Amino acid sequence: MTKKTRVIAFYLPQFHPIPENDKWWGKGFTEWTNVGKAKPLFKGHYQPRVPADLGYYDLRMPEVREAQAEMARAAGIEGFCYWHYWFGNGKKVLDMPFNEVLKSGEPDFPFCLGWANHSWTTKTWEKGKSFSKDTMIFEQLYPGKEDYEKHFYDVLPAFKDKRYITVDGKPLFVIFDPEAIPNSKEFISLWNKLAIKNNLKGVYFVGRCDALPNMNKKNLSKIDELTKPRFQKMLKSGYNGINSVTLKYAEFKATGIVHKAIHSFFRKHFAGIVLDKYKYKTIMEHFIVKEDYEERVYPQLIPRRDRSPRSGRTAMIYYDSTPELFKQAAERAVKCVIKRDKEHRLIFLNAWNEWGEGAYMEPDIKFGHKYIDALREVLQD
Numbered sequence: 001m002t003k004k005t006r007v008i009a010f011y012l013p014q015f016h017p018i019p020e021n022d023k024w025w026g027k028g029f030t031e032w033t034n035v036g037k038a039k040p041l042f043k044g045h046y047q048p049r050v051p052a053d054l055g056y057y058d059l060r061m062p063e064v065r066e067a068q069a070e071m072a073r074a075a076g077i078e079g080f081c082y083w084h085y086w087f088g089n090g091k092k093v094l095d096m097p098f099n100e101v102l103k104s105g106e107p108d109f110p111f112c113l114g115w116a117n118h119s120w121t122t123k124t125w126e127k128g129k130s131f132s133k134d135t136m137i138f139e140q141l142y143p144g145k146e147d148y149e150k151h152f153y154d155v156l157p158a159f160k161d162k163r164y165i166t167v168d169g170k171p172l173f174v175i176f177d178p179e180a181i182p183n184s185k186e187f188i189s190l191w192n193k194l195a196i197k198n199n200l201k202g203v204y205f206v207g208r209c210d211a212l213p214n215m216n217k218k219n220l221s222k223i224d225e226l227t228k229p230r231f232q233k234m235l236k237s238g239y240n241g242i243n244s245v246t247l248k249y250a251e252f253k254a255t256g257i258v259h260k261a262i263h264s265f266f267r268k269h270f271a272g273i274v275l276d277k278y279k280y281k282t283i284m285e286h287f288i289v290k291e292d293y294e295e296r297v298y299p300q301l302i303p304r305r306d307r308s309p310r311s312g313r314t315a316m317i318y319y320d321s322t323p324e325l326f327k328q329a330a331e332r333a334v335k336c337v338i339k340r341d342k343e344h345r346l347i348f349l350n351a352w353n354e355w356g357e358g359a360y361m362e363p364d365i366k367f368g369h370k371y372i373d374a375l376r377e378v379l380q381d
Contacts, residue, residue: 003076003379005334005345007301008165008172009352009361010114011080013097015059020093024122024137032056035355038309041275045319047308049355052363059097062106068362069107072352075361075372076379079110079165080352081174086115086151088141093120102158112165113155114174117181142182145190152194159200167240167343170195170204174243174348178207178234188238206298206346207239211249211289223252227291241296243348247305247316250286254278275313280304280321284329292336298346301333303371306358318358323370330378349375 014031021029036056038048051057053071057064072080082098101111120137141147158164159171166172173191181187184207192202211227213219219226227249231242255278284302292299304321337345351359361371 003078004381005337005347005379006078006342007076007347007349007375007379008079008081008112009072009077009349010354011082011111011352012354013059013082013094014356015057015353016096018093018096020120020137030058031356034309041308041313041317042277045308045317046366047306049306049309049358049360050365051355052365052368054362060100062100062104065097065101066107068352069109071362071369071372073109074369075375077349077352077361077375079112079163081112081114081165081172081348083116083176084113084155086117086154087119087138088143088147090147090150090154091138092154093138098158102161108163110163110165111158111161112172112174113158114176116176118177140180142180142187145186148187148190149194152191156198159195159203160198167204167346169201170240171200172204172206174206174208175239176208178209178237178239184237184239204240205238206241206243207234208243208245208348209234211244211246211291212252215248215252223249224290227289231291231294231297235296241298241344241346243298243300244289244292245300246287246289246292247302249289250283251278251316253286254283273313275317276315277317277319280318281325283318284325284332287329288332288336292333295340295344298348299333299336301330301347301349302359303329303349303361304358307356309358310356323367323374326371327374327378330375334378 012031017028017030025033035049040047054064054067059065082101083094084098085093085095098113101107117140119140122135122137155173164171175181178184188203188205195202209230211230212223213226213230227244231244234242287302288299291297302318303326305316305318307315308317333347337347349361351357353360353362361375363369363372
């Protein structure tokens with residue numbers, strides 16, 4: 001299938017047991033633990049979400065990984081962006097699925113890596129009553145040059161794999177929270193030097209950037225003027241491109257500034273009393289910001305979103321998403337990039353399998369393959 005754009009889908013590897021999850025959340029804990037026990041929080045709320053074709057799968061099974069790739073290929077997705085956890089000083093978790101993909105050569109489906117550079121605490125995967133306070137499990141550290149080099153050589157075998165996704169001939173590397181890195185220019189410069197030393201053309205860095213800063217009384221009235229300076233600042237720090245994260249922007253625009261400000265106050269001081277929910281049909285109208293049309297900005301595409309399996313009544317919930325509405329959102333994202341050269345028509349799909357956040361493309365018992373079909377219809381040339 002000839003595709004109009006290059007859609008890269010974020011991929012969560014949290015579907016197999018690991019000792020760290022066993023210790024903190026109970027033996028056998030995976031993403032499915034929260035998904036299975038989710039409950040509807042209001043009339044018409046679609047919970048729990050039950051997987052269809054693949055069931056409550058385990059990523060230790062190569063057959064599952066192969067089936068995922070086939071479904072993604074059918075949707076017109078170019079490849080997966082596997083979330084990669086490197087906490088500093090060589091500490092890694094959840095790396096088994098990707099290591100198996102790399103070692104086995106299967107599935108024969110393109111991929112890249114995204115550095116999920118955030119700390120893990122006892123509230124990371126479950127925000128229920130299991131813990132009285134938020135306790136640090138793994139702190140995300142940035143020890144400096146020596147650790148950056150170790151990190152680079154850890155991912156170098158992936159960069160050299162024939163399946164690895166490139167932009168301008170360089171391996172694509174996504175960073176979840178670029179603003180958290182204390183010395184981005186140094187990090188990016190070092191990795192580019194190491195890449196060239198190892199017979200690569202460099203690294204194509206894409207930083208995910210929230211369209212809005214922390215909101216306050218001074219900037220609430222300037223909401224449409226806040227995005228461009230943020231993106232420009234990140235590009236000047238060495239990033240090749242930006243994946244625009246527009247959820248907060250869309251929420252403000254969908255409900256109105258005053259309403260959203262009140263909601264934010266209640267979320268902070270009276271968590272769970274008032275549900276923070278948005279009709280997908282309304283919020284999808286604001287997923288795209290004008291900066292998404294700029295050459296080095298890559299829009300985000302969201303099929304659906306509901307974090308209540310992880311966060312309960314404190315979750316952000318986008319309700320009443322349908323394949324038809326998602327198709328409209330996909331068409332708008334494509335419109336942002338379609339006039340660029342094919343190499344730079346990137347769209348980041350959030351996500352392929354974030355079931356605990358209600359952000360997934362995989363079939364469930366309600367919609368089957370309809371989200372996959374909707375995306376294919378938009379992308380086929």
